[in-house]
Amino acid sequence: MKGQRNRLIDLPVGPREKSNAAAISPNLEPLISRILRCDGDMAVADFLGERLAAYESIVAAYRSGDRETLHKLVSPEVYDAFCDAIEARQEATRTVFSRIDWPEILAGLIDDNRMGVSIRFAAEYFELPCDCSGQSVVTKPKKHHSVDIWTFARVLSSPEGEWRLIATEAGAR
Numbered sequence: 001m002k003g004q005r006n007r008l009i010d011l012p013v014g015p016r017e018k019s020n021a022a023a024i025s026p027n028l029e030p031l032i033s034r035i036l037r038c039d040g041d042m043a044v045a046d047f048l049g050e051r052l053a054a055y056e057s058i059v060a061a062y063r064s065g066d067r068e069t070l071h072k073l074v075s076p077e078v079y080d081a082f083c084d085a086i087e088a089r090q091e092a093t094r095t096v097f098s099r100i101d102w103p104e105i106l107a108g109l110i111d112d113n114r115m116g117v118s119i120r121f122a123a124e125y126f127e128l129p130c131d132c133s134g135q136s137v138v139t140k141p142k143k144h145h146s147v148d149i150w151t152f153a154r155v156l157s158s159p160e161g162e163w164r165l166i167a168t169e170a171g172a173r
Helices: 026-038 044-064 067-073 076-088
Strands: 093-101 104-110 114-129 142-155 164-169
Touching: 026 044, 026 104, 026 114, 044 067, 044 076, 044 093, 044 114, 044 142, 067 076, 076 164, 104 142
Parallel strands: none
Antiparallel strands: 093 114, 104 114, 114 142, 142 164
């Protein structure tokens, strides 16, 4: 995902609880190591940092109704589902994260065509309603706590090597 950071949305983020211990269970280490070797041999912390940046960008784009950013970061199926939810929602909101725990890899997959990783994200954030020009409206913001499992995948033959969100599981513990 090198060179894609310029396409991510910068958000004000509170402190992250980054653990010095690996955010991966020992039984997954061989599989995740193999996946990361296929992805340019990056470190687990760097990989998770990129997925965390994507998580923040996707949440912010979804809440604000930014379909262009979503289209770049999620699979067509996830994009359609998010667009349907955006259409059903009455108002756009701006998301401000107050805390995001360091993500944890829960599962991985690699086969002849693709590789994927499921990651647990736990966050606290505020939703600020926006007016039609996209400016935050002064009101009491809604505080949310979410624990989700997101699965990112990439096609091995893709020259760009882009990881995309392909599945979400909200309300995970």
